[in-house]
Amino acid sequence: MSILVTGGAGYIGSATVELLRQSGRDVVVLDNLVYGHKGALAPDVPLYEGDIGDSALITKIAREHSVSSCIHFAAYAYVGESVQKPLLYYRNNLASGLGLLEGLLEARVSNIVFSSTCATYGEPQRIPLDEEHPQSPINPYGASKWMFERVLKDTSAATDLKFVALRYFNASGAVSGEEGEGLRTIGEDHSPETHLIPLILDVALGKRQSIQVFGTDYPTPDGTAIRDYIHILDLGAAHLNALSYLENGGQSDFFNLGNGSGYSVKEVVEASRRITGHEIPVVNSPRRAGDPARLIADANKAKTVLGWNPQYPELDAILGSAWKWHSSHPDGYGD
Numbered sequence: 001m002s003i004l005v006t007g008g009a010g011y012i013g014s015a016t017v018e019l020l021r022q023s024g025r026d027v028v029v030l031d032n033l034v035y036g037h038k039g040a041l042a043p044d045v046p047l048y049e050g051d052i053g054d055s056a057l058i059t060k061i062a063r064e065h066s067v068s069s070c071i072h073f074a075a076y077a078y079v080g081e082s083v084q085k086p087l088l089y090y091r092n093n094l095a096s097g098l099g100l101l102e103g104l105l106e107a108r109v110s111n112i113v114f115s116s117t118c119a120t121y122g123e124p125q126r127i128p129l130d131e132e133h134p135q136s137p138i139n140p141y142g143a144s145k146w147m148f149e150r151v152l153k154d155t156s157a158a159t160d161l162k163f164v165a166l167r168y169f170n171a172s173g174a175v176s177g178e179e180g181e182g183l184r185t186i187g188e189d190h191s192p193e194t195h196l197i198p199l200i201l202d203v204a205l206g207k208r209q210s211i212q213v214f215g216t217d218y219p220t221p222d223g224t225a226i227r228d229y230i231h232i233l234d235l236g237a238a239h240l241n242a243l244s245y246l247e248n249g250g251q252s253d254f255f256n257l258g259n260g261s262g263y264s265v266k267e268v269v270e271a272s273r274r275i276t277g278h279e280i281p282v283v284n285s286p287r288r289a290g291d292p293a294r295l296i297a298d299a300n301k302a303k304t305v306l307g308w309n310p311q312y313p314e315l316d317a318i319l320g321s322a323w324k325w326h327s328s329h330p331d332g333y334g335d
């Protein structure tokens with residue numbers, strides 16, 4: 001039996017593929033490589049270059065590889081782009097996802113673990129955010145993920161489908177050897193890059209002149225926005241727990257994944273200066289529309305119900321692993 005990993009050549013997907021293989025699972029990856037990297041996968045991982053919307057291909061892969069469950073990472077995930085091109089996001093993250101579900105159900109694959117996001121909550125009404133917090137996404141990216149959660153819920157009520165939707169906060173860090181011994185090294189190589197940590201590390205590598213800090217007048221101790229950073233190996237581990245949960249008869253459900261403690265942009269810059277030894281010049285800029293002051297997860301449900309136990313919650317471990325990867329892969333995967 002195999003696990004089908006969509007988007008398995010991407011940042012979080014490829015780290016999860018490594019963990020699945022380490023735990024003895026057979027894996028098959030489907031990725032259209034629009035943002036993924038072949039180099040993120042071991043050469044012996046079966047990789048289908050195709051689209052999740054191709055339900056016939058999904059059924060074929062599921063049958064040929066005796067797929068028992070699917071972990072669904074494939075999506076577009078640029079918030080700003082989603083505002084400019086909403087139809088692209090609804091097409092890829094929502095409509096193509098329907099093809100995936102149709103193909104899976106046709107092949108009688110009934111367990112799916114879905115990459116959702118804290119962006120489904122929208123502007124926080126309280127912190128930390130638990131799963132009962134109202135969902136009111138404020139951009140098409142968050143809305144596309146929220147709508148697909150709804151699709152999963154409705155489909156599971158009408159069919160054998162069972163799902164776990166994992167709402168990640170800020171994915172970060174790398175599989176560097178120290179973190180993730182015995183695993184392939186894996187890091188963040190997005191083009192364009194929009195995430196804070198790789199952008200800061202690009203400054204330390206001399207690839208950018210400075211880091212732009214959006215908003216220094218937030219109601220936070222140092223005036224910059226606070227986010228909950230979660231290591232990709234901890235995210236990956238949660239997917240293995242979610243799979244076991246479904247395989248052992250767990251009910252369809254939604255879980256947050258974060259560390260429950262946040263770091264401000266200034267704290268991330270200062271820790272990066274310490275770890276890289278680079279001065280990392282900062283340019284202060286006005287707040288961006290739609291950026292809340294704080295986003296912090298209450299992930300107690302994942303800990304209690306899924307038995308999830310994050311191993312790398314410290315900012316230094318996250319930054320240290322990312323720096324190790326970026327400094328040894330200045331051109332990313334080089335493709």
Ligand SMILES: NC(=O)c1ccc[n+]([C@@H]2O[C@H](COP(=O)([O-])OP(=O)(O)OC[C@H]3O[C@@H](n4cnc5c(N)ncnc54)[C@H](O)[C@@H]3O)[C@@H](O)[C@H]2O)c1
Nearest residue numbers: 007010011012031032034035036051052074075115168171
């Ligand atoms: N990175 C984060 O902080 C974060 C936070 C919350 C949720 N998520 C979600 O986690 C998932 C993975 O994120 P990531 O950072 O690894 O992104 P990524 O872009 O590195 O990986 C996504 C992969 O999916 C592939 N893909 C996209 N559309 C596809 C399609 N239609 N068919 C086949 N393959 C397709 C891309 O080529 C890429 O390899 C996404 O669903 C994202 O929305 C990410």
